[in-house]
Amino acid sequence: MKHTSARQAPRNAEEHTFKRFDQELAHLNRIVLRMGGLVEDQIAKAMSALRDADLDTARNVVARDHVVNFLDVQADEQIVNLLALRQPVGKDLRMILSLGKTVTDLERIGDEAERIARMTIDIYSSSNPPPDARLLSDAFRMSTLATRMLHDVLDALARLDVEKAIQVARGDVELDSEFQAALRRLSTYIMEDARNVGHTINVTFIVKSLERIGDHSKNIAEYVVFLVKGKDVRHVSPESIDTGELGR
Amino acid sequence: MNATASEMLLVNEPPPPPPPAEPVAADPVPAGIETVGRITVDQPRMTSRNVSVMYGDKMGIEDVNLDIGKNEVLAMIGPSGCGKSTFLRCLNRMNDTVDVCRVTGTIRLDGEDVHDPRLDVVQLRARVGMVFQKPNPFPKSIYDNVAYGPRIHGLAEGRRETDAIVQRSLEKAGLWNEVRDRLEQPGTGLSGGQQQRLCIARAIAVSPEVILMDEPCSALDPIATARIEELIDELRENYTIVIVTHSMQQAARVSQRTAYFHLGRLIEVGETSQIFTNPRHDLTEDYITGRFG
Amino acid sequence: MDTSIHTSEAMVRRRAKRRAAERRFRAYGATAVALAIAALGALFASIIGNGYTAFQQTYIELEITYDPETLGLGEARDAAALSAANYPGVVKKAMRETFPEVTGRRAKRRLYGIVSSGASFILRERVLADPGLVGETRRVWVPADDDVDMLVKGHIDRDAPEAERRVKDDQIAWITRLERAGRIEKRFNTTFFTAGDSREPELAGVRGAAAGSFFTLLVTLALSFPIGVAAAVYLEEFAPTNRLTDLIEVNINNLAAVPSIIFGLLGLAVFINFFGLPRSAPLVGGLVLTLMTLPTIIIASRAALKSVPPSIREAALGMGASKMQTITHHVLPLAMPGMLTGTIIGMAQALGETAPLLMIGMVAFIVDVPGGLLDPSTALPVQIFLWADSPERAFIERTSAAIMVLLAFLITMNALAVVLRRRFERRW
Numbered sequence: 029m030k031h032t033s034a035r036q037a038p039r040n041a042e043e044h045t046f047k048r049f050d051q052e053l054a055h056l057n058r059i060v061l062r063m064g065g066l067v068e069d070q071i072a073k074a075m076s077a078l079r080d081a082d083l084d085t086a087r088n089v090v091a092r093d094h095v096v097n098f099l100d101v102q103a104d105e106q107i108v109n110l111l112a113l114r115q116p117v118g119k120d121l122r123m124i125l126s127l128g129k130t131v132t133d134l135e136r137i138g139d140e141a142e143r144i145a146r147m148t149i150d151i152y153s154s155s156n157p158p159p160d161a162r163l164l165s166d167a168f169r170m171s172t173l174a175t176r177m178l179h180d181v182l183d184a185l186a187r188l189d190v191e192k193a194i195q196v197a198r199g200d201v202e203l204d205s206e207f208q209a210a211l212r213r214l215s216t217y218i219m220e221d222a223r224n225v226g227h228t229i230n231v232t233f234i235v236k237s238l239e240r241i242g243d244h245s246k247n248i249a250e251y252v253v254f255l256v257k258g259k260d261v262r263h264v265s266p267e268s269i270d271t272g273e274l275g276r
Numbered sequence: 277m278n279a280t281a282s283e284m285l286l287v288n289e290p291p292p293p294p295p296p297a298e299p300v301a302a303d304p305v306p307a308g309i310e311t312v313g314r315i316t317v318d319q320p321r322m323t324s325r326n327v328s329v330m331y332g333d334k335m336g337i338e339d340v341n342l343d344i345g346k347n348e349v350l351a352m353i354g355p356s357g358c359g360k361s362t363f364l365r366c367l368n369r370m371n372d373t374v375d376v377c378r379v380t381g382t383i384r385l386d387g388e389d390v391h392d393p394r395l396d397v398v399q400l401r402a403r404v405g406m407v408f409q410k411p412n413p414f415p416k417s418i419y420d421n422v423a424y425g426p427r428i429h430g431l432a433e434g435r436r437e438t439d440a441i442v443q444r445s446l447e448k449a450g451l452w453n454e455v456r457d458r459l460e461q462p463g464t465g466l467s468g469g470q471q472q473r474l475c476i477a478r479a480i481a482v483s484p485e486v487i488l489m490d491e492p493c494s495a496l497d498p499i500a501t502a503r504i505e506e507l508i509d510e511l512r513e514n515y516t517i518v519i520v521t522h523s524m525q526q527a528a529r530v531s532q533r534t535a536y537f538h539l540g541r542l543i544e545v546g547e548t549s550q551i552f553t554n555p556r557h558d559l560t561e562d563y564i565t566g567r568f569g
Numbered sequence: 570m571d572t573s574i575h576t577s578e579a580m581v582r583r584r585a586k587r588r589a590a591e592r593r594f595r596a597y598g599a600t601a602v603a604l605a606i607a608a609l610g611a612l613f614a615s616i617i618g619n620g621y622t623a624f625q626q627t628y629i630e631l632e633i634t635y636d637p638e639t640l641g642l643g644e645a646r647d648a649a650a651l652s653a654a655n656y657p658g659v660v661k662k663a664m665r666e667t668f669p670e671v672t673g674r675r676a677k678r679r680l681y682g683i684v685s686s687g688a689s690f691i692l693r694e695r696v697l698a699d700p701g702l703v704g705e706t707r708r709v710w711v712p713a714d715d716d717v718d719m720l721v722k723g724h725i726d727r728d729a730p731e732a733e734r735r736v737k738d739d740q741i742a743w744i745t746r747l748e749r750a751g752r753i754e755k756r757f758n759t760t761f762f763t764a765g766d767s768r769e770p771e772l773a774g775v776r777g778a779a780a781g782s783f784f785t786l787l788v789t790l791a792l793s794f795p796i797g798v799a800a801a802v803y804l805e806e807f808a809p810t811n812r813l814t815d816l817i818e819v820n821i822n823n824l825a826a827v828p829s830i831i832f833g834l835l836g837l838a839v840f841i842n843f844f845g846l847p848r849s850a851p852l853v854g855g856l857v858l859t860l861m862t863l864p865t866i867i868i869a870s871r872a873a874l875k876s877v878p879p880s881i882r883e884a885a886l887g888m889g890a891s892k893m894q895t896i897t898h899h900v901l902p903l904a905m906p907g908m909l910t911g912t913i914i915g916m917a918q919a920l921g922e923t924a925p926l927l928m929i930g931m932v933a934f935i936v937d938v939p940g941g942l943l944d945p946s947t948a949l950p951v952q953i954f955l956w957a958d959s960p961e962r963a964f965i966e967r968t969s970a971a972i973m974v975l976l977a978f979l980i981t982m983n984a985l986a987v988v989l990r991r992r993f994e995r996r997w
Contacts, residue, residue: 044566115525117552118565258554373886375810398889406887412880414899424898425888475884482889 049114053123056106060127063099063134064182070096070141071178071241075171078148078234081158089145096138103131122258126251130185133244133251137178140237140244147230147237159227163217166210167231170238173203177245184252193252196245197261203242210235312557313546317345317533321486321516322367322404327381329362329371336362336377337540344486349508349517351531351548353524355563358537360520364488367518368404369397385486402429405479409491411471413463413478418455421463421474422446425482441481449477450507469500476507480515487511489519493526505530524564528552536560616976620969626758626771627713627721629684629747631663633692634706646700654696656689660711668743679740685712687760687772710754715770715963717744721753724962735962761970765936766952770963773956775971777938781851781931781946782920782978784939788855789862789919794912796859797866801908804867805874806896825864832861833928841929848930849945857925862915869911873904906993913986917979923950949975 044050070089077086107128110116116124152158177196184192214232217224253261320343329336337359344350344367352360362371369390371377383390390400402425413421422442425431432438442459446452451473455466463474472492479487489508493501508517508530521527527534528548535545536559544557555561562568574580637643639662640654661681665671671680688711695709696702712718716735719725721744731738747753764774808814836857840846846853877900885895926932931947932955939946947955949971956968 045568046566049566116565117524117528118555118561120565121553258556368887370883370887373882398891401887401889406883408880408883408887410880412878412884414881414884415903424885424890428888428890428894428898478884478888 049120052106052110052114053120056103056110056124056127059099059103059106060130060134061182061186063096063103063131063138064178064185066092066096066099067134067138067141068175068178068182070138071144071171071175074141074144074148075168075175077145078151078164078167081148081152083149083152086145086148086152090142090149093138093142096135100131100135103127107131119255122255126255129251130248133247137241137244140241143237144234147234151227151230154226156223156226159224159231163214163224163227163231166206166213167234167238170203170206170210170235173199173206174238174241174245177203177242181245181248181252185248185255188252188256190253190256193249193256196249197253200242200246203239207235207239207242311341311542312544312560313550315341315343315542315545317343317348319346320344321346322383322385324363324366324383325381327363327366327379327383329359329366330378330380331374332376335540337366337537337542340381340542342535342542342545344516344518345533346516347512347514348533349512349519349531351527351534352518352520352537353522353527353534353563354537354543355568356522357539359540360535360537361490362540363537363542364490364518364520367486367488368401368406370401370406372397398429402482403484404486404488405482405484407472407475407479407487407489407492409494411468411475411495413466413471413474415462415464417460418446418463418466418474419459422477422481425478429482431482445477445481446474448480448511449473450503450510451477467500469496469503472496472500472504473507476504476511480511484515486516486518489517491520491522494522501526524552536563538563616969616972620966620971620973622722622724623761623963623966623970624758625722625755626760627718628710628754628756629713629717630708630710630752630754631660631667631684631688632706633659633663633709634666635659635692635696635703636662637703640703642703646703648697651696651700651703652693654693656692656696657686659692660684660688668746671739671743676739679737680743682714683717683740683743685714685771686769687712687767690772710756712760712771713753715961718771719962720744721748721755724966761967765938766934766947766955767936768934770959770961770967773964773967775949775952775974777935778947778949778952778971779974780939781854781935782948782950784851784942784946785854785858785926785931785948786916786920788852788942789858790912790916792855792859793862793866793915797863797912797915798870798908800863801867801870801874802896802901805871806892806900821864821867825868828924829861829922830924830928832857833925835860836925836929847943847945849933849935849947850943851931851939851946852942853929854926854931854946854948855942857929858919858922861922861925862919865915865918866908866912869914870904870908873907873911874900876907877903906990909989909993910986913982913989917982917986920978920982921950921975923948923954926951927954949978 070092073085074089076082077089107124110124114120177199180192180199181196183189184196211232214228214235218228247262250260250262253259322344324340324342327340328338340359340363342363352364354360365371366379366383367390369379371379379391385400385403388395390404414424416424419442422445423432423438426438426441432441443452446455451470454470455461455474463471466474472495476487476492493504496504505526508519511517519527519530531548533545534548534551536543536551536555536557538559544551544555544560546556550556551560552564555564636659639658640656641658642650642654661677664680664684665677668680671677691711692709695707713721716725717740720727720736720741725734725736727741736744744753760772761774763776764772765777767773804814804817808817836853840853840856841848846856881899881903882895885899886892890898926948930945932951933945933947934955935945935947937944953968953971953975956964956971
């Protein structure tokens with residue numbers, strides 16, 4: 029949780045005349061950011077378990093996924109209440125919608141972390157010898173990228189920083205090409221030695237999960253842009269997202 | 277476009293630079309500010325250019341440019357005293373009745389200047405009808421209330437034609453079935469919502485092109501309000517409607533375009549869906565999200 | 570233990586004190602109302618107590634012989650001769666015949682004084698109505714003299730020393746005899762309602778004054794209502810708000826406070842001296858009272874116009890009604906009850922007004938009932954003033970009776986105002 033402590037909850041320059049609305053929005057924000065911190069930690073733990081062949085940590089990650097799910101449910105409840113009782117419009121409406129979608133993506137990221145942990149358990153509990161470092165190097169390279177994207181996008185969400193969000197969205201291209209490269213490399217390992225197939229399949233799942241984490245981060249980045257600018261930048265190529273064009 | 281201000285409001289860098297403390301409600305809008313959004317429409321029914329209203333030496337509204345399209349519902353919102361009602365009353369020259377009120381600028385109805393001395397204000401008000409905040413039926417029978425306009429404008433000859441107009445107007449106002457058996461009873465005996473629909477029937481009895489509504493539901497309960505809103509939506513087919521409302525939900529529900537007034541200026545105008553999801557001016561945003569007002 | 574500060578002992582004491590203060594406050598108000606009612610009751614009791622006897626008059630039955638000789642008619646029976654005949658002689662003869670023992674000029678004069686000088690007029694009227702009476706003998710009830718009237722009604726003390734009363738001992742004896750014979754009777758005093766003023770109380774009535782008041786008020790109403798309403802409508806609906814209209818408004822308010830005698834002086838100077846209208850005429854009285862009533866009507870009418878909710882005006886204007894249509898179709902009908910009430914109250918004021926009428930000569934002694942706007946006449950309050958000034962004891966009760974008539978008129982007018990307001994007031 030120490031990542032989130034550095035962050036501030038998104039804050040409006042002015043408060044609502046009706047103070048409880050502010051408190052409820054802040055509460056939703058806290059849930060989302062807590063969830064963000066939690067899934068970040070889940071990924072970090074899952075990757076360290078993979079590196080250190082630490083099955084206990086991996087099992088912990090799997091077990092902790094229900095906390096992520098619990099926060100997801102909590103956030104949804106808060107959103108339903110806000111929509112029903114406060115009839116938000118404008119910025120408030122966009123914030124609630126964006127946070128709602130962010131929660132879904134964070135929950136998926138949590139699932140991906142859990143999958144990585146499960147693959148880790150698979151890899152190290154099989155009768156085969158542990159995979160060599162070369163096989164895993166792609167996963168670690170990609171996890172660095174994906175973790176940074178997630179971290180940055182959560183930062184951007186906390187500070188409503190559009191520039192940073194757009195950077196994150198652009199960064200997804202890099203991760204995608206890294207993923208393609210990883211796939212190619214992994215296929216060469218199979219060609220080299222058919223005994224690598226089992227590990228390679230697991231690692232393929234792991235890099236796929238990391239690629240998905242990048243995609244989810246990119247989605248969140250797009251929600252941040254929508255939240256701040258009111259423009260939907262999904263399904264638009266990242267290159268064409270230009271701050272200047274976004275109005276205001 | 278005041279991008280700098282909006283950036284400051286929305287992006288808080290840590291450590292957050294203390295945002296310039298702007299008590300928005302109290303400070304006047306900086307002079308020379310322009311309306312955000314598209315003020316023109318493709319098929320204007322009424323247009324206003326540089327409309328300003330002075331109450332004595334007090335500025336009521338300043339430099340309002342706004343088009344009102346055919347068969348659209350335009351909602352005007354804003355905090356109390358922002359000039360939305362003043363602007364509304366310019367459209368059928370109801371401000372003429374206030375001695376100290378002086379209107380400048382051009383307002384056109386179908387291209388005709390409403391301040392043209394050749395244009396009779398009586399005719400203008402027949403073409404631009406009005407429904408007021410408080411239901412104000414005349415202390416006469418329901419029938420006479422609706423028949424009054426056609427009578428003074430000579431729209432109906434004989435009892436039969438008048439009957440037809442009265443029935444048609446009451447039907448359009450969704451009141452016919454409720455009052456058909458008691459047309460001779462006083463209009464003031466109806467319930468608040470019925471009285472307001474009677475006032476709408478009275479307004480449409482003279483076949484206006486535009487109907488102005490000044491907070492028509494502020495004295496009504498939610499069910500009566502819903503019926504009026506439904507009625508407004510139906511009337512849009514045949515009339516252009518301009519509605520001033522304090523209820524933002526109402527503006528959101530009934531209107532196609534929304535105009536936001538603040539301290540006598542038209543701050544922003546746009547499609548209602550845009551205004552309520554993504555207002556482009558901070559004042560609009562603050563107002564509709566309930567941050568002041 | 571309840572710790573609320575509202576249940577503490579100090580608070581209980583304070584509440585008791587507050588309740589006591591409230592009761593006292595109510596008691597003050599009730600006392601004020603009681604005092605007002607008592608004062609009004611005393612006024613009415615005094616007036617009615619003094620005046621109710623004036624609605625009765627003592628009559629004496631005489632056996633009148635319409636002797637042509639005594640009448641001095643000879644053979645003539647034409648109207649002129651009948652009109653100029655000596656009816657007082659007939660009355661005197663009848664008195665002499667009733668009391669044949671009376672001799673001596675002084676005693677006879679006292680005897681004749683028992684009967685009102687109006688008796689001869691009654692006989693003349695009868696003969697003129699039926700010339701066949703000449704030569705016949707009839708029993709006729711004629712009014713008694715006012716002093717006799719007072720005696721019979723008990724206002725003159727029979728036991729007082731003779732020098733201190735207006736009815737002498739022998740007169741009392743005669744009256745007692747007549748009473749014993751059943752020839753003295755108190756009857757309803759129709760004269761009071763049908764006759765004009767007179768020097769003789771038993772012949773005086775309020776009809777002349779009432780007619781004068783009626784014509785005066787007719788003029789006042791005909792002038793002040795349309796002028797007042799028109800002025801109010803202009804000031805309230807059309808006049809721009811500027812210095813001039815402010816000035817007019819202040820002046821109208823001041824005019825309402827001007828002493829009414831000033832209006833009388835104005836009327837004297839303008840209508841009589843400048844325009845040369847006749848003195849004592851209801852027309853002039855009406856004009857003067859119009860001036861006096863106008864501010865009241867204008868102020869009341871403006872208040873009535875102001876009380877019409879602006880939403881009705883807006884509704885009409887918003888429909889495209891012109892200013893005039895708005896006013897005539899909506900504003901005036903709604904303001905009419907208030908305007909009528911104001912007018913009636915103004916009229917009631919005018920009805921009770923004396924001072925300005927004194928200045929324009931409506932205080933003159935006028936016997937004839939006026940028949941038109943230019944006939945000399947007086948008015949009810951002036952009549953009251955005149956009678957109150959008269960020395961005869963009988964005029965005291967007639968004064969009170971006239972006040973009762975005036976009050977009846979005023980109450981009727983006020984009731985009319987209330988009824989009109991109820992009737993025409995509409996809810997909005």
